[in-house]
Amino acid sequence: MKYVDEFRDPEKAKVLIAKINALYEQIPQIAIRPLQLMEFCGGHTHTIFRYGIEPMLPDWIELIHGPGCPVCVLPMGRVDDCVALAERPDVIFTTFGDAMRVPGSKKSLLQAKAEGADIRMVYSPLDSLELARKNPDRQVIFFALGFETTMPSTALTVLQAKNEGLDNFSLFCNHITTVPTIKAILDSPDMKIDGFLAPGHVSMVVGEQPFHFVSDAYDKPIVITGFEPLDILQSIWMVLKQIAENRCEVENQYARIVPPAGNEPGLKAIEKVFEIREFFEWRGLGSIDHSGVKMRNEFARFDAEQKFSIPNLKIADPKSCQCGEVLKGVIRPWECKVFGGSCTPETPMGALMVSTEGACAAYYNFGNLPELLSKRDQQNKENTA
Amino acid sequence: MCLGIPGQIVKIIDSKQLLATVDVAGVKRPVNIACIVDDTHPAESCVGDWVLVHVGFAMSRIDEEEAQKTLELLSELGEVQQEIEAMKESQTLLDS
Known part of the structure; x- marks a missing residue:
């Protein structure tokens, strides 16, 4: 319990951990393998x-870090599209700062900016509008x-642009959706996940209802979870309690x-402006049906994809990167061949190393690096022996 | 992007466009409040309310105690500093 004293309320954390440990006897399947719980959100x-x-946590619980980091799952082809748009002489390309370093097939936005493209980091789409x-x-x-x-x-920003008739503003829409992605993970043949922590702020927008399929059709417990460390411990306990009591429900811890x-109002605005894409390409996960949105036709003049020509090429992830297997929980980040070697937060190869919300960057920054790497080498030796 | 940051609405800039000035950890900036107003909470009544702000949009009303707790947490995570930096940088961009 190296860190528990850092909690604002260490006593509460200790109580929750004791409650989690107390469920051990009531979950017989632990004897066969550890339980895998996925936190979806970065x-x-x-x-x-x-x-x-x-x-x-006790060693019979394994946390699988899901794909809920939008920067991490952005495919290289889309970064290339951004660069192509940004390099147009008539364009000011605006973006959140965390997308700047995501590698494209030739360069990142940061490199394009250094080469002279007019790329500006903004805090809000409202600032782009301004x-x-x-x-x-x-x-x-x-x-x-x-x-x-x-x-x-x-x-809401697009609706505002339309109201003002601001024809020189457009979106390059790369929004992705949670539910089809959780479904794709559940449908994956090597999936062993026993329960989910659902993203708190996605749920703040979409509500509880969209998650019912997880408990109803896939028989997995799912708990909508807040972002405090105590929220996470409590939600882990709630998922385990469902498993122990043989229940599958959507519960709302947050x-x-x-x-x-x-x-x-948020859902209404989304419905007005966006419609579901047939499929969307994810870094590491490939194409997932219905997992993105595009702008409706009536907003075509605010849609950069329709307004300008973009290369729209599909670029394969670097072969040595195993982001996809990490995202699905098949391997852990430090088990990837390039983790900590040719892929580091300073020179990321895979997207999971780019953002502080990516699982690989998290292990790299907060894990015991020498220990993890020697564990990987040991495993490799055993596998080849 | 996904954590958001608590702030307090200090002034309504435009009740039609639903824009308000929000004080986020001492930095004041315009925030859209379309997602937290309805018939029971018209724009004019929102001054003083604490809200969770995501990329310049108030997405949820929160109580003050919750706001303070969240600010402390985000500060520990380094997120407050990052958000404030991004806000300031964005502001400089618009002023230039």
Whole structure:
């Protein structure tokens, strides 16, 4: 319990860990293999590592760090599209800062900026809109990225642009959706996950209902979870309790922020502006049906994809990268061949090393690196022996 | 991006466009409040409310105690500093 004293309320953390340990006897399947619980959201992954939650848990619980980090799952082809848009002389390309370092097949946005492309980091799509107002002779593109949490913000920004008739503003829409992705993970043949922590702020927008298929059709417990370390411990206990009592339900641990029906104005704005894509390409996971949104036809003049030509090429992930297997929980980040060697946070090869919310960067920054690497080498030796 | 940051609404800038000034850890910036207003909470009544702000949009109303707890947590995670940095940088960009 190296970190527990860092909790604002270490006593509560100790009680929760004791409650988790107490469930051991009631879950017979632990005798066969450890339980795998997936936290879907990159924000949760970050908290888990920052507070050292994994080492606090008994060894019969394995946390699998899901694909819920939008920057991490952005495929190289889309980064190339961003670079192509940004290098147009008439364009001011705006983006959240964390997308700057994601590697494309030739360069990242950061490199393109260094080479002279007009790329600006903004805090909010509203700031892009303001840039468009101030630069009527330039085309301002906002790189729309993220799950349902950020969709209301870009949808409302587009509606505002339309109201003002700001034709020099457009979105390069790369929003992705949570539910089809969880479904793809559940359908994956090597999947062994026993329960889920659902993303708190996605749920704040979409509500509880979209997650019912996890418990109803796939018989897996799922708990909507907040971002405090104590939230995460409590949700882990809630998932285990469902398993122990042979229940499968959607439970809401984060009810202080997540209303059961989600955010109505936000959902309305999303519905107005976006429609489901047939499929969307993910780094590491490949193509997932219905896992992204695009802009509806009536907003074509605010859609960078329709307004400008983009290369739209499918670029394969580097062969040595095993991001996909990590994302599905088949291998752990440090088991990847290039982890900590040719792939580090300074020179990321795979997207999971790019963002602080990516599982590989988290292990790299907060894990015991020499220990992990020697464990990997040991495993490799055993496998080849 | 996905964690958001608590702030307090200090002024309504435009009740039609649903824009308000929000104080986030001492930095004031315009925030869209479309997602937290309805018939029972018209824009004018929102001054003083604590909200969770995601990329310039108030997404949820929270109580003050929760806001303080979340700010402490985000500060420990280094997220507050990062968000404030991003806000300031964005502001400089618009002022230039």
